[in-house]
Amino acid sequence: MHDVAVVGAGPAGLAAVDVLASHGARVLVVDEQPRAGGQIHRQPPATFAAATVPAGRALLAVAERADVDWWWRTAGWGVFGGHAGLDDFAGSTPADRADGDGPMRLAVHGPDGARTVRPRAVLLTAGAYDLPVPFPGWTLPGVLTAGGVQVFVKSAHLLPGRRFVLAGAHPLLLVVAAQLVAAGAEVAEVLLVRRPRAGALLRMLPAAAGNTGKLREGGHALAVLRRAGVPVRFGTRVVRADAGPDGELAAVVLAAPDGTHRTVPADVLALGYGFVPSTDLARQAGCAVRYDPAAGGWVVTHDRWQRSSVPRVSVAGEITGVAGAEQAVAEGRLAALGLLADLGLVPAPRIGRLARPVRRDLRRRRRFATALAAAFPPPAPAPADDETVLCRCEEVTAGTVRAALRANPHLRTANGVKLLTRTGMGLCQGRSCQPAVCALIAAETGRSVAEVGPYTARPPIRPIPLGTLAGGDP
Numbered sequence: 453m454h455d456v457a458v459v460g461a462g463p464a465g466l467a468a469v470d471v472l473a474s475h476g477a478r479v480l481v482v483d484e485q486p487r488a489g490g491q492i493h494r495q496p497p498a499t500f501a502a503a504t505v506p507a508g509r510a511l512l513a514v515a516e517r518a519d520v521d522w523w524w525r526t527a528g529w530g531v532f533g534g535h536a537g538l539d540d541f542a543g544s545t546p547a548d549r550a551d552g553d554g555p556m557r558l559a560v561h562g563p564d565g566a567r568t569v570r571p572r573a574v575l576l577t578a579g580a581y582d583l584p585v586p587f588p589g590w591t592l593p594g595v596l597t598a599g600g601v602q603v604f605v606k607s608a609h610l611l612p613g614r615r616f617v618l619a620g621a622h623p624l625l626l627v628v629a630a631q632l633v634a635a636g637a638e639v640a641e642v643l644l645v646r647r648p649r650a651g652a653l654l655r656m657l658p659a660a661a662g663n664t665g666k667l668r669e670g671g672h673a674l675a676v677l678r679r680a681g682v683p684v685r686f687g688t689r690v691v692r693a694d695a696g697p698d699g700e701l702a703a704v705v706l707a708a709p710d711g712t713h714r715t716v717p718a719d720v721l722a723l724g725y726g727f728v729p730s731t732d733l734a735r736q737a738g739c740a741v742r743y744d745p746a747a748g749g750w751v752v753t754h755d756r757w758q759r760s761s762v763p764r765v766s767v768a769g770e771i772t773g774v775a776g777a778e779q780a781v782a783e784g785r786l787a788a789l790g791l792l793a794d795l796g797l798v799p800a801p802r803i804g805r806l807a808r809p810v811r812r813d814l815r816r817r818r819r820f821a822t823a824l825a826a827a828f829p830p831p832a833p834a835p836a837d838d839e840t841v842l843c844r845c846e847e848v849t850a851g852t853v854r855a856a857l858r859a860n861p862h863l864r865t866a867n868g869v870k871l872l873t874r875t876g877m878g879l880c881q882g883r884s885c886q887p888a889v890c891a892l893i894a895a896e897t898g899r900s901v902a903e904v905g906p907y908t909a910r911p912p913i914r915p916i917p918l919g920t921l922a923g924g925d926p
């Protein structure tokens with residue numbers, strides 16, 4: 453029986469596992485990827501010889517711990533029960549722990565099929581994913597997210613095309629463009645919708661102490677792009693992506709700040725508008741969320757020990773707000789310390805002492821992440837025209853959503869629109885369309901995105917075979 457089941461082996465999850473296992477907790481880690489690292493330290497398959505020394509070696513080494521159970525290619529698709537009070541929980545006896553038969557259940561699906569585990573507590577560190585931004589042609593083969601392009605480069609050491617245009621609003625685009633240049637790609641241009649705010653950039657300076665790694669990474673990327681002669685333009689936005697005779701991306705139509713259009717041939721358009729916290733499993737578990745546009749949208753709320761509103765469910769990393777890998781690591785450590793105290797594995801006074809330097813580090817990371825988010829705010833969503841597909845799983849256009857709203861003036865929430873139009877009911881369960889659908893509802897009804905609300909997250913939050921549900925567990 454496990455004390456803690458951790459969902460996600462990115463920086464937050466790995467940092468937490470290290471603290472938990474080092475203090476004797478019995479830990480299970482599930483991750484839907486084949487190896488540890490999360491988004492930033494995504495690794496090639498174990499059978500590949502690494503062409504370069506992987507970054508984040510110290511964190512990745514945590515995944516070598518033999519005293520932890522690692523279940524790879526295993527998705528957590530539901531959290532059930534777990535509503536027992538924390539006080540009860542902290543007071544549980546060793547005998548309770550031995551049978552481990554608490555009400556908390558984590559349902560997973562992996563290479564061995566479906567399993568239900570009954571840990572004493574769950575730590576959700578599911579991270580974030582690229583913000584999808586619909587525009588005409590965004591569903592063409594060849595239009596990818598910047599993170600998607602990185603999957604090819606980091607885990608397969610492949611380039612998914614020859615000639616790349618990168619467009620969006622997030623500074624990570626510069627890093628991805630430099631990675632592509634280093635891997636031998638032709639990068640035609642890098643386009644950022646807005647120039648970073650000068651005042652906000654200046655405000656980053658006092659927050660830079662202890663955070664110079666990110667600034668160095670950005671400076672290095674700019675130097676690589678300059679040497680390679682790659683233009684970086686501000687104020688340019690993508691108007692549409694055009695297909696060639698084979699139905700795949702052939703060119704990108706761009707609008708300059710003066711409104712003039714030009715066409716750039718490309719076989720990959722990589723989009724990087726920002727990131728969306730992966731809150732689906734936490735919302736399904738019943739954790740409270742709040743809307744914070746600067747942190748990526750809906751984020752899971754937590755107390756000073758990273759406990760969510762649901763007893764025995766803690767959260768860390770980018771599901772609490774997009775803020776970078778260093779902050780994710782600090783939150784992971786803090787969550788682990790909180791769990792060690794709650795589970796009665798380490799006395800509270802000792803935990804207090806251990807937490808002090810972690811909190812100091814976290815404060816430093818938060819200052820920098822806030823300054824960075826202010827310098828590169830996510831763009832206000834441009835209204836999609838009627839023909840543009842918003843929900844690509846169910847092929848629902850912006851026009852269909854608008855028509856539903858106009859025909860039903862009482863429709864004012866994401867869930868209402870979902871029920872009527874099927875947006876968010878497909879394979880991805882709304883991960884892809886929710887931001888754009890909610891922005892459209894807000895624009896049409898004159899409400900804020902916070903008032904429109906997110907889709908309700910229902911189990912299974914990942915596609916699983918029907919037989920798993922028919923089995924009766926959980």
Ligand SMILES: Cc1cc2nc3c(=O)[nH]c(=O)nc-3n(C[C@H](O)[C@H](O)[C@H](O)COP(=O)(O)OP(=O)(O)OC[C@H]3O[C@@H](n4cnc5c(N)ncnc54)[C@H](O)[C@@H]3O)c2cc1C
Binds near residue numbers: 489493624
């Ligand atoms: C696409 C993308 C690319 C990025 N590239 C960079 C970069 O190059 N440089 C940089 O500085 N920052 C990058 N970032 C930001 C950086 O990844 C994050 O700051 C950092 O990785 C966050 O750590 P985390 O532990 O919170 O989450 P993540 O690193 O996202 O890890 C979350 C883990 O949870 C797993 N998971 C999620 N849901 C489930 C589930 N239901 N069941 C099982 N497993 C699950 C995922 O497979 C993943 O391994 C990137 C972010 C994204 C989204």
